Amino acid sequence: MNTAMFLSIPASMFPEQEILVFEGRRFDYQSLQDRVNRLAGGLKALGLGRSDRLAVLQTNCNEYVEAYYAASKLGLVFIPLNYRAKLDELRYMLTDSEATAVMVGDRYVELIEKLRPELGSVRVYISIGSEWPGMVRYEELLGAEAEEVEAEVDDGDLNVLMYTSGTTALPKGVMLTYGDFSEYVLNSVEPADGTDRGSFLLAVPLYHIAGLTSIMTNIYTGRRLVMLAQFEPGLWLKTVERERITHAFVVPTMLKRILDHPDFDSTDLSSLQILSYGAAPMPLPVIRRAIERFPKTVGFINAFGQTETTSTVTVLGPEDHRLEGPPEEVEKKLRRLSSIGRPLPDVELKIVDEAGNELPPGQVGEIAIRSARVMKGYWKREAETAQTLAGGWIRTRDMGWVDEDGYVYLAGRKSDMIIRGGENIAPEEVEAVLHTHPAVDEAAVFGVPDEEWGERVAAAVVLKPGMQATAEELIEYCRQRLASFKKPELIFFVESLPRNPMGKVLKKDLRQTFASRVGSL
Structure with missing residues (x-):
């Protein structure tokens, strides 16, 4: 099934239903479908067809959504690029992917211009926003004759080439097919039927699998999609209140920043029904705090998945987040809050x-x-x-x-597991204990080389503002709650933890930073 049909089907049935909102611009199905068809016609007029690959470098915007559906309509391979990537990473992704067209936002044009002499496979450059020499302006493409018909594709045909974040090495291009996305969408939501299915707030980047699948599922099911260009906690809170958001997805670092924002308590969050989270491990204190502070009507969902699995594969549902019932039931649910739930039916x-x-x-x-x-x-x-x-x-x-x-x-x-004297130590088990210490705001546990034991357990710790703790105190705290060989032997106090754009801690950076220090201890 061509994934462009996840827009064209509801658009043919409910053309006047509002479906996309971005920075004051509002699109019903008909206007969004019309722009997609005209963009597809414009891309076709530039000579782009089934053998071509369209890369996009831009923050979230309606043009990004349109570009995905237009590319799918033509049978192009869509390549969403990490807009936080450094020059060398962009060079690698654009050359490795063999992109033939690049669509770029104004703030990233300078980066692309630096790379342009090296990008031999790229024939077409398209600017989203201003006019730039040697680039076709996006809005000019919309003047083309509309392309109404979706290309015939097989389920095994490549739809998206999505590069992983590269936490341990160079990014890998994950090949996702039309069939992969069709399976995910059709197993996740019901088709639009004209009823009000609320509004979804999308604040994660569209180069991430959670962002791209959120577009497909919400547009297909008829849930209005409200997008932020980039996440900012104050804007997130204002948008939930103003747009009466019913559904949203956040990563753990986003949720913590939302809870810490001074406007949290004064914001009307009563419309919110479902708050999903994922993409990185959720510290237990953060989700417990969220359960306590968000309205009791909010259902929380932990959604675990990977790019390689076309998003979510396990879910910890709202019922498991309700810390109610007899003491033994509450205790069981508290333990389960540390889990990623159970596998989905498919x-x-x-x-x-x-x-x-x-x-x-x-x-x-x-x-x-x-x-x-x-x-x-x-x-x-x-x-x-x-x-x-x-x-x-x-x-x-x-x-x-x-x-x-x-x-x-x-x-x-797997690459983060610590092996000390032949014993496997899971970093997350040690981190979970450190997160319960009243002075600890964040912690990351990793292994450092050791001649005697192979590896030693080390932890980088961020303390809460105004709080104090010594390394000895934290080591003893863990010793009382873990098997002795699992306790950290080294504590490094830091101001912040290095993270990738989706909030995952870069433990390879921590290992590199502190391995040399350990040798001098």
């Missing part, structure tokens, strides 16, 4: 050892996923694809375990 999940053997409940291993919507593979990385897609299962590189009730718990990235 997903099979198991925990495996290095050899791929399934492990019993309670044992830590690698999370493996089987679903009709896992990636086609990594672009130009056949060996890595073969390793990751083994026997029909995708090896996620996320370590975890499953309890007796089928709830899945993360134990950290």
Whole structure:
């Protein structure tokens, strides 16, 4: 199924229903579909067709949404680029992807101009916004004859080439097909039926899988999509109140900043029904604080997934976030708040050892996923694809375990596991303890080289404003709550933790920063 139909189908049935809002601009289905068709016609007039690849470098905007649907309509491969990427990273992604057209926002034109002499595969440059020499202006393309018909595609045809954040190495191009997105959308939402399905606030970037799938699901189901160019907690709060937002998705760092904002208590959040979160581990104190401070009518959902699995594969639903009932029930729910929930109906999940053997409940291993919507593979990385897609299962590189009730718990990235004297230590278990200390705001646990033990457990800690704690105090705090070999041996106090754009802590940076210090201790 051509994913452009997730817009054209509801547009044909409910043309006057408002479906997209961005910075004061409001689009009903008909106006959005019309712009998509004319953009597709403009791209076609530039000579772009089935063998071409359209890269976009811009913050969230309505043009970004239009570009995705126009590219899909023509059968182009869509390449959303991380607008926070450095020059070398952009060079790599644009050359590796073999992009033939680049659509760029004003603030990123200078970067693209620096790279232009090296981008031999790019034939067409399109500017979103101002007029630039050697570039076709986006709005000029909308003057073309509209392209009404979606290209015929197979489910296995490449729809999106999405580059991972590259927390450990160069970004990898994840190949996602029309079939992958169709499976996800059709299994996630019901088609639009003209009823009011509320409003979804999108504040995560569209180069992330959570952003792109949010466009598809909400537009197809008829839930008005309200977009922010970039996340800012004060603007997020104002938008929820002004637009009467019913649904939203945030990453943990965003949720913490929302809760910390001085306008939180004075903002009317009564319209909010569902607040989903994911993309990085959620510290238990942050989600508990959110449950306490948001209106009791808000249902929280922890959605865990990867680019490679076309977004969400497990969910911890609203009922598991309601800390109500008998003491033993509340205690069980508190434990489950640290989990990522259970697999969705279209997903099979198991925990495996290095050899791929399934492990019993309670044992830590690698999370493996089987679903009709896992990636086609990594672009130009056949060996890595073969390793990751083994026997029909995708090896996620996320370590975890499953309890007796089928709830899945993360134990950290495979590359982040600490091996001390032959014992495996999950960083997230140690971090969870540190986060319960009253003086700790944030903590990241990682391994540093050690001649005797192989690795030692280290922690980078951000203290809460006005609070104090010593390294010895935090080490003893952990010793009382963990097996002795798991406690941190080294504590480094820092002002902030290095993160990628989606809030994941860059532990490789911490290891590099502090490994040399350890050698001098």
